[in-house]
Amino acid sequence: MNTSQLRMLIPVVAVAAVGMTLLGSTYTQTQISAQAIDVDSFDLDALQAINDMHGLNLQMPKAFAQMDCEGLDTTGRTIQNFELVGTSVDLPIMGHTVDEPKTYQAMTFNGQVPGPTVRVTQGDVIRMNLTIPADEAVPHGNDMHASQISGANFDSVYPGDSKSYCYIAEVPGVFKYHCSGVHIAAMDQHVLSGMYGIAIVDPIDGYKRLVVEKTAVENGQVVRDRQFMSPDALEFQLQYNQLYLTESGAYDMGAMMKHQNTATVVNGFQFGYVPNDTHDELILGDASRDIFIAQPWETPDLNQYQSQLLFVETDQHVRFFVENQGNEPVYWHIVGEILDRVTQGGRVQSGPTETWLLGGSQNMVVDVVFDEPGVYVAVNHDYAAIFSGAATIIVAGDPFGLVEKHGLPEPVSKSYAYALGNPSDAIPPTGPQSIEHPMINLHGLYTDEQAATISAELGL
Numbered sequence: 100m101n102t103s104q105l106r107m108l109i110p111v112v113a114v115a116a117v118g119m120t121l122l123g124s125t126y127t128q129t130q131i132s133a134q135a136i137d138v139d140s141f142d143l144d145a146l147q148a149i150n151d152m153h154g155l156n157l158q159m160p161k162a163f164a165q166m167d168c169e170g171l172d173t174t175g176r177t178i179q180n181f182e183l184v185g186t187s188v189d190l191p192i193m194g195h196t197v198d199e200p201k202t203y204q205a206m207t208f209n210g211q212v213p214g215p216t217v218r219v220t221q222g223d224v225i226r227m228n229l230t231i232p233a234d235e236a237v238p239h240g241n242d243m244h245a246s247q248i249s250g251a252n253f254d255s256v257y258p259g260d261s262k263s264y265c266y267i268a269e270v271p272g273v274f275k276y277h278c279s280g281v282h283i284a285a286m287d288q289h290v291l292s293g294m295y296g297i298a299i300v301d302p303i304d305g306y307k308r309l310v311v312e313k314t315a316v317e318n319g320q321v322v323r324d325r326q327f328m329s330p331d332a333l334e335f336q337l338q339y340n341q342l343y344l345t346e347s348g349a350y351d352m353g354a355m356m357k358h359q360n361t362a363t364v365v366n367g368f369q370f371g372y373v374p375n376d377t378h379d380e381l382i383l384g385d386a387s388r389d390i391f392i393a394q395p396w397e398t399p400d401l402n403q404y405q406s407q408l409l410f411v412e413t414d415q416h417v418r419f420f421v422e423n424q425g426n427e428p429v430y431w432h433i434v435g436e437i438l439d440r441v442t443q444g445g446r447v448q449s450g451p452t453e454t455w456l457l458g459g460s461q462n463m464v465v466d467v468v469f470d471e472p473g474v475y476v477a478v479n480h481d482y483a484a485i486f487s488g489a490a491t492i493i494v495a496g497d498p499f500g501l502v503e504k505h506g507l508p509e510p511v512s513k514s515y516a517y518a519l520g521n522p523s524d525a526i527p528p529t530g531p532q533s534i535e536h537p538m539i540n541l542h543g544l545y546t547d548e549q550a551a552t553i554s555a556e557l558g559l
C-alpha cells in the first residue's frame with residue numbers, strides 16, 4: 100500500500116478507533132482526538148497494522164473486581180474520601196502576560212494542574228469519587244496506580260454524572276493517578292493536557308531516619324563520619340510532564356507520536372520555580388534585571404502564576420516526592436548536590452547517588468540534605484528538558500547575605516522560607532513526619548476559582 104492510499108485510510112482508522120465511544124453520543128471525533136493528524140510523520144507500517152486490526156480496539160478483560168465501597172466503615176481501616184471534578188479550561192503557558200494571555204486547552208481535575216494530591220497511610224482505604232459537571236464537553240475516567248483493581252471496570256463518567264471506587268492503599272510510595280479518557284480513547288490527550296496527579300502513601304511504620312555519608316579528620320586521619328538525621332523532613336512534590344500543542348494551544352497527537360514536545364513542565368509549568376521580580380530586587384537591587392536566564396512568570400500581577408523559589412535550611416532533612424507523569428524519561432539530578440537516598444515502594448533503591456532515572460509513570464521518594472548555603476537546581480538532566488522548562492531552583496540557607504543586607508528577622512538566617520515562603524503547589528499535604536513549612540505562598544496552575552479556594556484553605 101502506498102502513501103496516498105494510507106492517507107485515504109486515516110479518517111477510517113481514526114473513526115474506527117473511537118467508533119465505540121461515538122455510538123449513541125453526540126461527541127465529535129475532534130472533541131475526542133482534538134487535532135489534525137500529520138500523516139507524513141507516522142510510521143506507515145504501524146498505521147497499516149492498526150488498520151488491519153480495524154483500529155485501536157482496546158478490549159480489556161474484566162477479570163478484576165472493583166472493590167465495593169459499601170461496608171468499609173466496619174473494616175477498622177481509615178477511609179479517606181478523595182473528591183475529583185473533571186473540567187476542561189484554558190490555562191496559561193509560557194509567554195502568558197496579563198496584557199496578552201497565552202493559553203492552552205487544558206483538561207483538569209478540580210481546575211488545577213496537576214490535580215490535588217491525596218495522602219494516606221499504608222493500609223488506609225481511598226474512596227475516589229469523580230464528578231463530571233453537566234456542561235463539560237466530554238466524559239472522563241480515573242485510574243489510580245496506587246490501587247490494584249482494573250481501571251477498565253471504572254470506565255468513564257459522563258457529563259452530569261458521578262461515580263466512585265474504593266481500594267486499600269497496600270503499598271507505600273508515590274503513585275500517579277490520571278484520567279483514563281473516554282473508554283480509554285484519547286487517554287493520551289486528557290493526561291498530557293493536565294488530568295494527572297499523585298497519591299502519597301506513607302509507610303505503615305513511618306519513614307526511616309536518614310544516614311548521610313561524610314568524612315572527618317581525627318588525630319590527623321581522615322575517617323568515616325556518618326551523620327544520622329531524624330525521619331522528619333521538609334517535604335516537596337515535583338511532577339514532570341510534557342505538553343504537545345498546536346500553535347493555537349490544542350493537543351497535537353502527531354507531535355506526541357513523534358515524541359516532539361512543545362514544552363517540559365514541572366507541576367504544570369515551564370520554569371515555574373525560578374526567580375521573580377522580588378528576588379531580583381532583593382538580590383540585585385533592581386527588579387528589572389533578571390538573575391536567571393529564563394524568568395517567564397516574574398511579575399506580581401500574574402498572581403498565582405508568578406514564579407516562586409523553593410527554600411530550605413542547610414543541614415535540614417528534605418524529602419522530595421517525584422513522579423514522572425510524562426512521555427519522556429526523567430533523569431532526576433540536583434545540580435550541586437548528591438541524592439542521599441532513593442526509595443521506591445518503601446524499599447531503598449539507592450544510597451548516595453548523582454542521578455536517578457524515572458521512566459514514564461514511575462516515582463520515587465528522594466532524601467537530600469543541603470550542607471552548604473547556595474543555589475541548587477533540580478533538573479531533568481536531559482538537555483532538551485532543561486532548556487524547555489525542567490529547571491527548578493532550590494535555595495538553601497542565606498547564600499546572598501540577605502539577612503544582613505535587608506535586616507530580615509531571625510530565624511531567617513537559616514532559610515528564606517521564613518521571610519519569602521514556599522509555593523503551595525510544590526508542598527504536599529502534611530503527613531505524620533512532615534516538618535511544617537514556615538510560610539506558604541499561593542502558586543500553581545490553578546484557575547482563579549481554584550486559586551481562591553486554595554487561598555482560603557491555606558488562610559492566605
Ligand SMILES: [Cu+2]
Binds near residue numbers: 278279
Ligand atoms: Cu479526561
